[in-house]
Amino acid sequence: MSTRRLYVLVLAWGVVTLLLLWLFAKAFAV
Amino acid sequence: MRALDLAMLVAFLAYIVWDGARRGRGVKDAEGYLLAGRKMRWWTMGLSVMATQASAITLISTTGQGFADGMRFLHFYLAIPFAMVILCATVVPWFHRSRVFTAYEYLERRFDRPTRLLASVLFLVTRALAVGTVIYAPSVVLTSVGIPKWVTIVAMGTLSTIYTAIGGNTAVIITDAKQMVVMVAGIFACLIVAWVRLPDDVGLVGALKIAGATQRLDTFRLLPDWRAVLADKYNLFSGLIGGLFLFLGYFGADQEQVQRYLAGASVDQSRKSLLVSAFAKVPMQFVILLVGVLIYAHYVFAPAPAFFRAPELEKVLAGGSAVAAAPLRARLDELESRRAAASSQRETAARAFLAQGAPGAGGAAGGATTAPTIADLRRADAAIAQVRQDGMQLLRDAGLAKPDEKNDADFVFTRFLTTEVPIGVAGLVLAAIFAAAISSLVSPLNSLATSAVWDLWAATRARPPPQEQVVRATRIATLFWGVFATVAAFYMGSIPVIEQVNRIGSMVYGSMFAVFLLGWLVPRARGAVGWVSLAAGVGSVLALHYGVNHRLVLRVAGVEWPVNIEFLWYNLIGFLVVLLVGFLASRFRRIDSPSA
Numbered sequence: 001m002s003t004r005r006l007y008v009l010v011l012a013w014g015v016v017t018l019l020l021l022w023l024f025a026k027a028f029a030v
Numbered sequence: 031m032r033a034l035d036l037a038m039l040v041a042f043l044a045y046i047v048w049d050g051a052r053r054g055r056g057v058k059d060a061e062g063y064l065l066a067g068r069k070m071r072w073w074t075m076g077l078s079v080m081a082t083q084a085s086a087i088t089l090i091s092t093t094g095q096g097f098a099d100g101m102r103f104l105h106f107y108l109a110i111p112f113a114m115v116i117l118c119a120t121v122v123p124w125f126h127r128s129r130v131f132t133a134y135e136y137l138e139r140r141f142d143r144p145t146r147l148l149a150s151v152l153f154l155v156t157r158a159l160a161v162g163t164v165i166y167a168p169s170v171v172l173t174s175v176g177i178p179k180w181v182t183i184v185a186m187g188t189l190s191t192i193y194t195a196i197g198g199n200t201a202v203i204i205t206d207a208k209q210m211v212v213m214v215a216g217i218f219a220c221l222i223v224a225w226v227r228l229p230d231d232v233g234l235v236g237a238l239k240i241a242g243a244t245q246r247l248d249t250f251r252l253l254p255d256w257r258a259v260l261a262d263k264y265n266l267f268s269g270l271i272g273g274l275f276l277f278l279g280y281f282g283a284d285q286e287q288v289q290r291y292l293a294g295a296s297v298d299q300s301r302k303s304l305l306v307s308a309f310a311k312v313p314m315q316f317v318i319l320l321v322g323v324l325i326y327a328h329y330v331f332a333p334a335p336a337f338f339r340a341p342e343l344e345k346v347l348a349g350g351s352a353v354a355a356a357p358l359r360a361r362l363d364e365l366e367s368r369r370a371a372a373s374s375q376r377e378t379a380a381r382a383f384l385a386q387g388a389p390g391a392g393g394a395a396g397g398a399t400t401a402p403t404i405a406d407l408r409r410a411d412a413a414i415a416q417v418r419q420d421g422m423q424l425l426r427d428a429g430l431a432k433p434d435e436k437n438d439a440d441f442v443f444t445r446f447l448t449t450e451v452p453i454g455v456a457g458l459v460l461a462a463i464f465a466a467a468i469s470s471l472v473s474p475l476n477s478l479a480t481s482a483v484w485d486l487w488a489a490t491r492a493r494p495p496p497q498e499q500v501v502r503a504t505r506i507a508t509l510f511w512g513v514f515a516t517v518a519a520f521y522m523g524s525i526p527v528i529e530q531v532n533r534i535g536s537m538v539y540g541s542m543f544a545v546f547l548l549g550w551l552v553p554r555a556r557g558a559v560g561w562v563s564l565a566a567g568v569g570s571v572l573a574l575h576y577g578v579n580h581r582l583v584l585r586v587a588g589v590e591w592p593v594n595i596e597f598l599w600y601n602l603i604g605f606l607v608v609l610l611v612g613f614l615a616s617r618f619r620r621i622d623s624p625s626a
Contacts, residue, residue: 003118003298003301006301006302006305007115007118007119010111010114010115010305010308010309011111011112011115013111013308013309014108014110014111014112014308017108017111017312017313018108018250021104021108021249021250022249022250024247024249024250025247025248025249025250026250027242028238028239028241028242028247029242029247029248030242030243030245030404
């Protein structure tokens with residue numbers, strides 16, 4: 001895998017993490 | 031401690047020391063000893079980078095934080111993927127291309143020797159302040175599983191020093207990687223036990239609902255006002271912005287981490303090693319915090335002492351004179367009865383809440399009926415938190431805790447470990463705690479020795495010393511730092527440092543990384559501009575911390591603002607000051623010219 005593609009993958013993972021944490025917080029928020 | 035668990039721990043420690051020490055056989059050259067011969071593969075270094083960062087405090091204190099405060103601490107790590115990409119594109123190839131042994135050696139090539147010396151000294155001072163804590167913190171907590179404080183301190187200090195001095199960086203990286211595997215196994219073992227120990231009628235979802243109702247699952251914290259954002263320790267902005275600059279400095283300019291990935295066989299190997307943390311760090315911290323949250327849910331339904339350090343007091347009361355003990359006993363009894371009443375209220379409210387269903391999921395009709403239940407649940411929860419706080423006050427009054435020891439939550443994990451985790455599994459978890467502590471001790475020992483010898487001693491000699499001499503000097507320096515860390519751990523209790531480790535780091539990390547970036551962004555910045563801007567960055571953060579923060583009241587847009595800035599923001603401030611001063615100073619020929 002090219003370095004640039006790896007960077008895109010990591011950045012995407014960072015954004016997906018944020019999204020998942022938002023969903024997690026929302027699912028159990030009262 | 032049960033015999034099997036203890037035997038597992040001893041066997042694990044013996045293996046690690048043997049495995050580390052044998053890596054030093056036949057190593058005589060500096061590159062072999064300091065940088066593992068630059069032969070390491072990405073996954074070994076990647077695990078070592080993670081193991082270096084994760085200390086025993088991470089395991090014990092983070093679960094405690096999950097228990098008491100919930101998951102908001104996760105914000106601290108959110109910037110890691112972004113920081114790692116920036117580092118992979120900047121310092122990693124710079125260091126590799128210039129074939130340096132330390133990050134600070136690069137600064138001499140780019141700026142001048144004083145810049146290298148200043149950066150090295152800043153690293154040595156900040157790391158030396160933290161290194162005793164790495165041993166001290168677990169030694170205090172492990173007394174609750176029956177291991178005396180001095181045994182932990184001496185065992186960790188001696189074993190780590192021996193194999194790091196003999197085996198050098200190869201020993202550090204390879205044993206770190208193995209210890210990281212043990213740590214992950216221990217964390218998942220805890221998660222499974224915490225899950226299984228929940229009452230059948232509550233289950234994982236029920237536990238999470240209760241945690242949500244008591245505001246422990248706040249993993250996406252947006253605050254409405256900039257003052258709150260600055261004053262709040264962990265939120266989305268402080269994590270993503272302040273945390274970004276903290277991790278750029280920690281992974282990009284702290285020799286403790288740089289020396290791990292400098293051992294890579296190629297730039298690509300080093301890059302990929304950092305990306306292991308980029309992918310795995312946030313999920314790992316999520317699981318550790320989740321363990322804490324599940325332990326919290328467990329104790330909503332299971333009996334617990336008034337506060338988690340109460341057994342220490344009970345032991346003393348049982349052995350002491352009856353007259354002296356009477357007032358303390360009365361206070362403890364009062365706490366226990368308050369705790370029992372609040373526990374029963376909390377359990378009732380939690381069961382009622384689960385029976386009704388969460389209002390968020392159940393819609394408006396559910397919300398109307400559950401509102402009082404949630405209020406009851408939170409009120410009982412707050413009452414228990416107060417009992418635990420009062421308990422710590424009692425412990426301090428009894429002379430069993432230092433004035434700065436306020437955190438009872440650090441002892442939740444070991445309480446759970448000794449009472450709920452089955453034999454054999456507890457041995458694994460105990461080994462994981464030692465693995466976490468040792469792996470985050472050996473890296474600083476190795477790097478403190480390397481920087482002291484390579485940046486301060488070898489670099490300032492008229493002629494470069496022979497390779498064997500560098501290796502011998504680094505081994506001796508490792509012994510020195512090992513003894514220093516062990517002795518410091520014994521004296522640590524009187525200084526409130528446990529929570530300070532990240533704060534101390536935050537005073538320099540942003541500035542340190544900024545100097546590396548300054549060399550790239552501003553080609554004219556040369557010579558003394560390096561150390562002038564670095565000193566300005568660190569100096570302004572120190573001035574802010576000791577002279578302005580919590581001391582001054584400013585008027586911003588017509589509104590009074592008592593200055594209150596949490597530590598993560600220090601990284602951004604240091605970073606900006608260095609770039610600004612560096613840019614301006616590079617315009618002055620007189621500063622610019624001597625080494626240009």
